[in-house]
Amino acid sequence: MRRVYLDHLSATPLLPEAFEAMKPYFMEAFGNAASLHQYGLRVRDALAKARSQIAALVNAESAEEIFFTSDGTESANLAIKGVAYANQRRGNHLVVSEIEHPAVLNSVEFLEKQGFTCTRVKVDSEGFVNPEDVRAAITDKTILVAVHHVNHDIGTLEPIREIGRICAEKGVPFYVDAEASAGWLPIDVQQMGASLLSFSPHKFYGPKGVGVLYRNKKARLVSILHGGVQEGGRRAGTENVPAIVGAGVAAEVALRELNQRFAHTARLQKKLWEGLKANVPYIKLNGPEPGPRRAPHTLNISTEFIEGEGQLLMCDLNGIAVASGSSCVSKSLKISHVLAAIGLDHALAQGNIIMSLGKDTTDEDIDYVVQTFAKVVVPKLRNMSPMWDEFQRGIIDSVISPTGRGRSFTEHAAAVSGKPAH
Amino acid sequence: MSETYTLYGQTVMDHFMNPRNMGDLPDADGVGEVGAAACGDIMKISLKIQDGKITDARFKTFGCGSAIASSSMATELIKGRTVEEALNFSNQEVVDALGGLPPVKIHCSVLAEEALKAALEDYLKKHPDVAAKVKEKEAARSAAPETANA
Numbered sequence A: 001m002r003r004v005y006l007d008h009l010s011a012t013p014l015l016p017e018a019f020e021a022m023k024p025y026f027m028e029a030f031g032n033a034a035s036l037h038q039y040g041l042r043v044r045d046a047l048a049k050a051r052s053q054i055a056a057l058v059n060a061e062s063a064e065e066i067f068f069t070s071d072g073t074e075s076a077n078l079a080i081k082g083v084a085y086a087n088q089r090r091g092n093h094l095v096v097s098e099i100e101h102p103a104v105l106n107s108v109e110f111l112e113k114q115g116f117t118c119t120r121v122k123v124d125s126e127g128f129v130n131p132e133d134v135r136a137a138i139t140d141k142t143i144l145v146a147v148h149h150v151n152h153d154i155g156t157l158e159p160i161r162e163i164g165r166i167c168a169e170k171g172v173p174f175y176v177d178a179e180a181s182a183g184w185l186p187i188d189v190q191q192m193g194a195s196l197l198s199f200s201p202h203k204f205y206g207p208k209g210v211g212v213l214y215r216n217k218k219a220r221l222v223s224i225l226h227g228g229v230q231e232g233g234r235r236a237g238t239e240n241v242p243a244i245v246g247a248g249v250a251a252e253v254a255l256r257e258l259n260q261r262f263a264h265t266a267r268l269q270k271k272l273w274e275g276l277k278a279n280v281p282y283i284k285l286n287g288p289e290p291g292p293r294r295a296p297h298t299l300n301i302s303t304e305f306i307e308g309e310g311q312l313l314m315c316d317l318n319g320i321a322v323a324s325g326s327s328c329v330s331k332s333l334k335i336s337h338v339l340a341a342i343g344l345d346h347a348l349a350q351g352n353i354i355m356s357l358g359k360d361t362t363d364e365d366i367d368y369v370v371q372t373f374a375k376v377v378v379p380k381l382r383n384m385s386p387m388w389d390e391f392q393r394g395i396i397d398s399v400i401s402p403t404g405r406g407r408s409f410t411e412h413a414a415a416v417s418g419k420p421a422h
Numbered sequence B: 001m002s003e004t005y006t007l008y009g010q011t012v013m014d015h016f017m018n019p020r021n022m023g024d025l026p027d028a029d030g031v032g033e034v035g036a037a038a039c040g041d042i043m044k045i046s047l048k049i050q051d052g053k054i055t056d057a058r059f060k061t062f063g064c065g066s067a068i069a070s071s072s073m074a075t076e077l078i079k080g081r082t083v084e085e086a087l088n089f090s091n092q093e094v095v096d097a098l099g100g101l102p103p104v105k106i107h108c109s110v111l112a113e114e115a116l117k118a119a120l121e122d123y124l125k126k127h128p129d130v131a132a133k134v135k136e137k138e139a140a141r142s143a144a145p146e147t148a149n150a
Helices: A016-022 A038-058 A072-086 A100-115 A131-137 A160-168 A239-279 A308-317 A337-341 A344-348 A363-384 A385-393 A408-417 B010-017 B066-076 B083-087 B093-099 B103-128 B127-150
Strands: A066-069 A091-095 A119-120 A143-147 A175-177 A196-199 A210-217 A283-285 A298-303 A350-357 B030-035 B043-050 B053-062
Touching: A016 A239, A016 A344, A038 A066, A038 A210, A038 A239, A072 A143, A072 A196, A072 A210, A091 A100, A091 B093, A119 A131, A131 A160, A131 A344, A143 A160, A160 A283, A160 A344, A160 B066, A210 B103, A239 A283, A239 A298, A239 A363, A308 A363, A308 B010, A308 B066, A337 A344, A337 B066, A337 B093, A344 A350, A344 A408, A385 B043, A385 B053, A408 B030, A408 B043, B030 B083, B030 B103, B043 B066, B043 B127, B053 B066, B053 B083, B066 B093, B066 B103, B083 B103, B103 B127
Parallel strands: A091 A119, A091 A143, A143 A175, A175 A196
Antiparallel strands: A066 A210, A196 A210, A283 A298, A298 A350, B030 B043, B043 B053
């Protein structure tokens, strides 16, 4: 059976050159960067090199502005809590988009319990933040604005530069979560006007166990992890040296191959969406159309009358690895907060699948995925679905292409469950 | 990858991949369709009932792997049972027969129980004579312990 991995927004395989670079730092160069002897000094040099490689990827002014953490979640926690605590005498108000990653939203929620307040800026039906809404949300108590570069679920490319300009104008630090874009899209922290920016190298062929936080020297930041004075006193704890070395190499290769990766994934993304649209009736793209307003390497689709976890399982049984924002795949039994925020009908949110492409995805992979999804996954599940049958008989209507016959899926679901779906 | 890893146990995966009794019964004696308020899944069970016994059962499900497997297993378990027995059917039987479900997926088996009971109710509504008999028996059963105590 052919295997096609389409979940690059979750994890990517390690680059062979990153793996090679990491190897000596497990057994041979095992020193602690805090040590002042040969063992320590060698490692210190390796960290400095990785810091420069990462700084180059995001066009930071200096490598001193790059901090290493344990992963993207820790970087987001440090950015938000570290800035909030550093500025609490100045104010207690934060502004975030409502579709940020849980690492951001849950950090903010934690701060709210401690007396901070937060405005969650709404997004439109494609997931775009209106920069003017950010401007309107900023008060004289605002100490941080956080908007991600690319949405992790629906691929929306946010108007970061406009928001950055507004933050600069208002003198408010601006944090950009670049978890879903680093290594795939050009990032220039200076042009973006980002005071802070974070990402995980394992999303672009680096290792897991390392996160990056860029912090502009002008942005005040206090440590949230206390201990030694590693990472300029901003992040205590012994550095994960092999992972940091691998992250540096992954960043260097990503920067070198950026245009090529972008063009490759953008072309296959278009091919995948066009193939699915032409071969699967009652399917919808969530987020912007492939093009300049969307990240090149991800598609978020909803297939009507069937549920997402079933699709995910059926894809997996046919060798295709995908993700889903359906309530059935979440432990809380709630649909993705991103899909809820863009106002997606519950029936479509339930039928959600996320496919994210990589640098090694091929045309043949895309052909196989389109063919298998259209001819195996969807028909098999629709054949089992009472909703598909009821749609054929005019009892319920399609949300994607309404026929004017029957009631909506959501009305029907509410009627048979005795309670409206969330 | 040479090995195969599964999200659910072997029996659940088997019922998901090879669902038993999938479809509709054109001449069903009872049909029940229910939805899960928790997640939005929808399940439909159709029954053929002859001489107070379930002779055939079919399901259709809009839902996740465990919802599809739960409805498949429920239709397997229920065939051959009397209406009275079926009215006492519990979701735990589905969970046990499937070799267990993750805690967050137990509600899928509850949905199967509810769909089955909705189908039985539909049948009893169409057959008031059977419904009266079932009620009578139930009343006798619940009265029995009191008589014993007296």
